[in-house]
Amino acid sequence: MHNIKLTIEFDGAGFFGWQYQPDRKTVQGELQIALEKLVQKPVKAYGCSRTDASVSAHNYVANFYTQSKLGIERFRRALNYHLPKEIYIKSAELVDLLFHARYNAKSKIYTYRIIRGQSPLRHARAWELREAVDARRINKALKLFVGRKDFQPFCLTRNISGICTLFRLELSETEDEISILIQGDRFLYKMVRRIIGAVVTCGTGRITLADIKAALAGEKHRSYRTAPSSGLILDSVQY
Amino acid sequence: MHNIKLTIEFDGAGFFGWQYQPDRKTVQGELQIALEKLVQKPVKAYGCSRTDASVSAHNYVANFYTQSKLGIERFRRALNYHLPKEIYIKSAELVDLLFHARYNAKSKIYTYRIIRGQSPLRHARAWELREAVDARRINKALKLFVGRKDFQPFCLTRNISGICTLFRLELSETEDEISILIQGDRFLYKMVRRIIGAVVTCGTGRITLADIKAALAGEKHRSYRTAPSSGLILDSVQY
Known part of the structure; x- marks a missing residue:
């Protein structure tokens, strides 16, 4: 199992914030759709915090767990390919399994x-x-x-x-x-x-x-x- | 007769450039509509240059002639009131009658x-x-x-x-x-x-x-x- 940390820039203007909501466009929702396309099963993305609707981010941090063997940089590129233009993964890195984007934030x-x-x-x-x-x-x-x-x-x-x-x-x-x-x-x-x-x-x-x-x-x-x-x-x- | 020089910031994303076109949204078109509302008759605005569709400007310059007796700062405010949010008159000044935004540009x-x-x-x-x-x-x-x-x-x-x-x-x-x-x-x-x-x-x-x-x-x-x-x-x- 790998734990992957993502640093994300997003233009929040068209989103109802980070947190997944069933019938609304959210950053977490879009990210999870893109992740699912890549690994062919549902993936949960953990974000560093909720954000209000329309709020943007320069360096939002999220992490997720996967057993995918895709190299980390290829994973990042493939993810950007599947994401809408408003969300861009600036970097992806392998981190300790205990890392959690929200609970570890100082x-x-x-x-x-x-x-x-x-x-x-x-x-x-x-x-x-x-x-x-x-x-x-x-x-x-x-x-x-x-x-x-x-x-x-x-x-x-x-x-x-x-x-x-x-x-x-x-x-x-x-x-x-x-x-x-x-x-x-x-x-x-x-x-x-x-x-x-x-x-x-x-x-x-x-x-x-x-x-x-x-x-x-x-x-x-x-x-x-x-x-x-x-x-x-x-x-x-x-x- | 007064000759008024305007310095304009505009977000060109939703416009087909500066120059008036009968059935399209242009900066000159919107400006002339706002001017007409203020002085109650058609006004021609002279711009410093055409711009391509989607091009924006920090300090575009235009001028127009009017006999309106409205004070210059009130004119500027009233114009901004009538203009869409994508166009903002940063300053308005009375200039020599011979001034022309395009022909005088060095x-x-x-x-x-x-x-x-x-x-x-x-x-x-x-x-x-x-x-x-x-x-x-x-x-x-x-x-x-x-x-x-x-x-x-x-x-x-x-x-x-x-x-x-x-x-x-x-x-x-x-x-x-x-x-x-x-x-x-x-x-x-x-x-x-x-x-x-x-x-x-x-x-x-x-x-x-x-x-x-x-x-x-x-x-x-x-x-x-x-x-x-x-x-x-x-x-x-x-x-």
Whole structure:
């Protein structure tokens, strides 16, 4: 038995996220169809995380088990041949049988892109923000999220622990773009988009740093907007 | 009478190029529809050049005449309101009545993007090249095109002068991308895409620098491939 780790780039625009759903186009679904064509029987692919509909990835990681004797590089090429153009296997490698894309992940990096104003050439992968925002204020708000905290107020799931550790939240800026990097050990449903929604709302001056502090402390708070999925990309996974 | 110069970003993917065609979606067509909505009568927009179907632009320039008394920034905003999301007016300015977007252009800069291999997140704006190419050889081939020459062998029009001046042809490279910048005083139909087709064919080793020299000298030559329009972007116009 071989355990094969895949690094995958995908354009999420036409997909209902990673996770298999019976009647919808998902990345896991398409990958499993391609794998089945190659090995002639059903194969389960384990992904590093779920992703929201429309979210893309530069280096998503998945693994699967197979007894196929096809060489690893030929396997990668054959898989790309069977996959739709929106999904591309950048690399394939043999890994230890104990490796699991999700359970072994130490952290993940997401990036979120915001454009000041409009840009027809970039809007499919960004949040076009029409309001004026202060990037320095966004950066100050981001710093409040660093560390081991209960992120329940910034996610949509209510019945599991909200304790996560965020290692880095970094803002960088070019002429008309703001890019935010978030690295954490795990992420809850819609957590990144809700954090971005909150810090941008702070950047526009409509809420204060104190409001965010209070929400993180579990105090009663109104729910901030959720940033659109178009701006979110899973950048990489660390093992 | 006012003469208004527009700087326009557009995503060309869904358009049959700039130039108005009665039954097709074109950038000029959409712009004129939006202008007519604003000033309540037909307006002719003059563009800096035609573009091939699917070609995009970062800073396309057009101008039009109007007697409208709407302030220039309000005009720009109202125009964006009426335009489809694929076309965005980045700036509008009042210019001399003699200014003409096409006739006054001193030069234009195009960029062409090539990806080594595949990339779902970038393929809509690039040529995904599966063959191995030598970027240094492409760069050498590019240098042959600099200067005032007859580019007839590298375009599709046969009944007009092929004399153009190319000022710069520059290659830059990142990890898996090759980007080529071409600046010239004017460009003939499909000229950029045919030059790129030739230099890439040279980069793969299937033709030699001598073959390109001979073609530029007007000697008989086979026609090289035309690079796909997806990789081409009109970057800017110099006046």
